[in-house]
Amino acid sequence: MAVAEDPASTETAGSSASRALIQDRIFVGATALSAIIVVGILLGVIVSLFTGSWEAITRFGVGFLWTERWNPVKEIFGAAAPIYGTVLTSVIAMAIGVPVSLGISIFLTEICPPRLRRPIGIAIELLAGIPSIIYGLWGFFVLAPYLQHNVQPFMIDHFGSTPLIGALFQGPPYGIGLFTAGIVLAIMVLPFITAITRDVFLTVPTLLRESAYGMGMTTWEVVWKIVVPYTRVGLVGGVMLGLGRALGETMAVTFVIGNAHRISSSLLAPATTISAAIANEFTEATSPIYTSSLIELGLILFIITFTVLGLAKWLVGRVESY
Amino acid sequence: MKKTLFAGAAALVAGVMLAGSVLAADISGAGATFPYPIYAKWADAYKTETGIGLNYQSIGSGGGIAQIKAKTVTFGASDAPLTPDELKAAGLVQFPMVMGGIVPIFNLPGIDAGAITIDGTTLADIYLGKVTKWNDDALKALNPGVDLPDMAIAVAHRSDGSGTTFNFTNYLGKVSPDWMDQVGVDKSVEWPVGIGAKGNEGVANIVAQTQGAIGYVEFAYAEQNKLAYMDMMNKAGKTVAPEIASFQAAAANADWNNAPGYYLILTDQPGDASWPITAATFILVYAAPDKPADVAEALKFFDWAYAKGDDMATGLDYIPMPNSVVDLVHKTWETDVMADGKPVYMPAM
Numbered sequence: 285m286a287v288a289e290d291p292a293s294t295e296t297a298g299s300s301a302s303r304a305l306i307q308d309r310i311f312v313g314a315t316a317l318s319a320i321i322v323v324g325i326l327l328g329v330i331v332s333l334f335t336g337s338w339e340a341i342t343r344f345g346v347g348f349l350w351t352e353r354w355n356p357v358k359e360i361f362g363a364a365a366p367i368y369g370t371v372l373t374s375v376i377a378m379a380i381g382v383p384v385s386l387g388i389s390i391f392l393t394e395i396c397p398p399r400l401r402r403p404i405g406i407a408i409e410l411l412a413g414i415p416s417i418i419y420g421l422w423g424f425f426v427l428a429p430y431l432q433h434n435v436q437p438f439m440i441d442h443f444g445s446t447p448l449i450g451a452l453f454q455g456p457p458y459g460i461g462l463f464t465a466g467i468v469l470a471i472m473v474l475p476f477i478t479a480i481t482r483d484v485f486l487t488v489p490t491l492l493r494e495s496a497y498g499m500g501m502t503t504w505e506v507v508w509k510i511v512v513p514y515t516r517v518g519l520v521g522g523v524m525l526g527l528g529r530a531l532g533e534t535m536a537v538t539f540v541i542g543n544a545h546r547i548s549s550s551l552l553a554p555a556t557t558i559s560a561a562i563a564n565e566f567t568e569a570t571s572p573i574y575t576s577s578l579i580e581l582g583l584i585l586f587i588i589t590f591t592v593l594g595l596a597k598w599l600v601g602r603v604e605s606y
Numbered sequence: 607m608k609k610t611l612f613a614g615a616a617a618l619v620a621g622v623m624l625a626g627s628v629l630a631a632d633i634s635g636a637g638a639t640f641p642y643p644i645y646a647k648w649a650d651a652y653k654t655e656t657g658i659g660l661n662y663q664s665i666g667s668g669g670g671i672a673q674i675k676a677k678t679v680t681f682g683a684s685d686a687p688l689t690p691d692e693l694k695a696a697g698l699v700q701f702p703m704v705m706g707g708i709v710p711i712f713n714l715p716g717i718d719a720g721a722i723t724i725d726g727t728t729l730a731d732i733y734l735g736k737v738t739k740w741n742d743d744a745l746k747a748l749n750p751g752v753d754l755p756d757m758a759i760a761v762a763h764r765s766d767g768s769g770t771t772f773n774f775t776n777y778l779g780k781v782s783p784d785w786m787d788q789v790g791v792d793k794s795v796e797w798p799v800g801i802g803a804k805g806n807e808g809v810a811n812i813v814a815q816t817q818g819a820i821g822y823v824e825f826a827y828a829e830q831n832k833l834a835y836m837d838m839m840n841k842a843g844k845t846v847a848p849e850i851a852s853f854q855a856a857a858a859n860a861d862w863n864n865a866p867g868y869y870l871i872l873t874d875q876p877g878d879a880s881w882p883i884t885a886a887t888f889i890l891v892y893a894a895p896d897k898p899a900d901v902a903e904a905l906k907f908f909d910w911a912y913a914k915g916d917d918m919a920t921g922l923d924y925i926p927m928p929n930s931v932v933d934l935v936h937k938t939w940e941t942d943v944m945a946d947g948k949p950v951y952m953p954a955m
Contacts (some may be wrong), residue, residue: 356767357790424808429815456758458801459815543765543802554801556765564804567666568767568793 330586337580339573348580354545354561356569361577363584365545369462369555370585373537374530376466376551377473381530382523384470385477390507393485405482412475420539423468424460428540431467432459436552451549458542463551465541469533473526480525484518485511517600524596531589534559558585633904636663637670637683640769640824641704641887644924645683648911651918655910658903667769667793674698674890680900682890685769686793690867699893699942701935702868702886703908705857705925707825708774709835709848709883713813714740714755718834720847723748725839726781726874726882732759732820734784735799740818748839755818762812762821765802767793773885774822777873781882822883825853826923840882841874852881853925862931868938886927891943898945905939905951 334341340348344361351362388408392401436457443453488511496506512519542554543564556564558581569575635645642664649660665673667684674682675696683703693700710724728744731737737744741754764771772793779786789795803809806827813821813833825848828835837847846852859877860870872884889908895901912935916926927935936953943950 353796355790355796356794357792357796424811432815456760458760458812460801460803460812538765538804539808543804544800545796556802560765564766564802565794568668570668570671570793 333579333583333586337576337583339576340580343573344577348577349584352545352547356565356571356574359571359573361574363558363581365547366556366558366561366581367584367588368547369465369541370531370557370559370588372462372551372555373465373469373541373557374527376463377469377530378523378527380467380470381473381477381526385474385481385522385526386519388474388478389481389485390511392482394503394507394511408475408478411471412479416472416533416535419468419472420536423464423536423540427468428459428464431464432457436463439552452551455548455550455553457552458554460540460542461550461552461554462541465537465555465557466551468536468540469530472533472536473530476529477522477526480522481515481519484515484522487518488514520596520599524592527592528589531592532559532585534563538563558582558588632659632661633681633900633907634661634679635670635681635683635889635904636665636673636679637890638667638685638769638887639664640685640706641683641924643826644704644915644919644922647918647922648907648915651915652907652910658907660907666767668767671890674892677892677896680891680895680897680904683887684890685885685887686772687869687871687886687888688867688890689869693867697893698890699938700868700888700890701908701938702862702870702927702931703889703911704919704927705853705872705884705886706923707848707853707881707884707925708770708777708822709825709828710838711810711813711821711823711828711833711835713817713819713834714757715817717752719832720835720837721749721752723837723839723845726777729838730778730782730785733761733763733778733797733799734782734788735761736784757818760812760816760819761797761800762809762816762819763797763800763802764794764805764809766804768805769793769885769887770806770822770824771795773871773873773883776871777883780874829923838882840878840880841876842878842880844878846879846881848881850920850923850925852879853884854928855879856881856884857886857925857931858928862934868935884925893942894944895950898950901943901945902951905943905953909936909951909953 340361344351348361348363349367350364351360352364353360353362354365355361388404392404396404436459439453440455440457444450446453492510492514493506496510501509537557538560541556541560543556543560544554545556545561546553548555562578562581566575566578569578642662645660645662645664649662653659662683663669663673663679667686670679670682670684671688673679682698684700687702688696688698688700692698710729712722714722722745724745725748728737728742728748731744738759740757740759745754772791775785775789775791775795778789779791789798801812803812806823809821810823810827810831810833813819823833827833828848835848837845839845855877856872856875859875859880860872862868862870868888870886872886874882875884891901891904912927912932919926939951939953940949
């Protein structure tokens, strides 16, 4: 249309066509290059993680994965404690974050009066914009003391001696530890999961929804029998995105996890995660084997994240093929 | 319009390039975070006086050592000295620049700063997890007049690798064979108990937030934030308070003359007035530098800091090096930092 309006270009239609062709080729080339660069960077990261951690891999072997000790003095390194902390904080974050996010999305799309939808939606998006260090500071100075004085003593008193789950709630209330890190992470993943699940809930055709209500279904039934089944692919995607963020989050966790290379049965005990250990120790890791072990931690995190994403893709594929 | 914009951009580019060439004349260094405030203050005053600035990246001692070995900076800075063998292998020369103290801090309701005294073995036992209550017999014996509560001790330590931890664990290792055996000495160690926090501020805040907590921080940090510190019993069996005088006593009693490469850690020094956990921080330069002029500029700056920086150092709660040590460092510069058979920099006596 723009061509037809421009008299100069109609006169030289032939050359402009060939110019357009060249333009198009350049465009294709440029986009392909961008895509190749991304793949190249990914491969580069994998290669450098492997070469960087080679010394630790050859020295400690697979035992690195289940050795709990982390002793820079004697140069004995094992990843069990950081792996445990990474997985457990993410599990806590998901256990809290997923139901709350789903609740928010359902409220926003099904129940909320339209004039409240925008303000609540914007508030949640703003949560996503808060830098992680701010979450860390808030967790350390506000949340941790609160939990320490009000919540954790209650948990220890009331659940500490319960059979089976009692061991999860024992020890002194430090305020910081696995539990606090999990809560901070839950708040951090909330906006991501909410934003995606809300958007996918909105993709449910109005016709479908209205007819369900028209048939006399309750809101509960509409959500669980129409909306959720219709959007499960997107839901899995949203949850996995949140999980990916929880696994790799560094700064906020470093503040509130307690940074102890130990595995304890209690959720209230200090622990460490892979990314927190790297952030804490990389600057002063002088010996080659120390640095190499930290890089191997990075490699393990990469593999965990990669596996989670792969699993998500596979799940999505399975759900789609129903 | 376009032309003026272009001219403006060109001027901007030229300006940036000019600024770049000025920056190139700056002294470049990297390393320890502990002395960063005083290096920054000296650099500021030095720049006003001479026009030469300092570009110091406080990335940690490990990073400083790595960068000087990679020759990306003119000097490196480390809180833990390199051993004479390490210096020789890397072709580096090391000298102490300024000192600081490390103090134990605590949080007990109703007990004020300085009201508790602790000795090295008890401190080590607390950090080993052997002494777990504030009313333990060992603590009671050290503090006869104090009503110590029946409260669990919550141990806090640094989670990031740090020169502070190096000196703290070095002291515990000197006074407690068990510590040496089970934990050892390093910038980060395998802590048997406790929670880790990032930086002095992290440890200080855990202690402030947790009743019954104990931690260790740099003196400058404790002093500026009015933290409840402990007095300590030193090697001579005397109780001393953490203050500039007791740190200087430790430094003065240190035998720098017989420490090749200035490899001397100032913990557990003799002397009635010596604070037991005192630490120096070190500068590293090449013995035969590729760019002698740059190293000369750096040494000139350090010499200026030795001569005129003492008040600024004490103002920030650091401890200046005693004159006897500065004289030794001058000799080291004259004999050990050479280019073409001549000293790179001759200190003005």
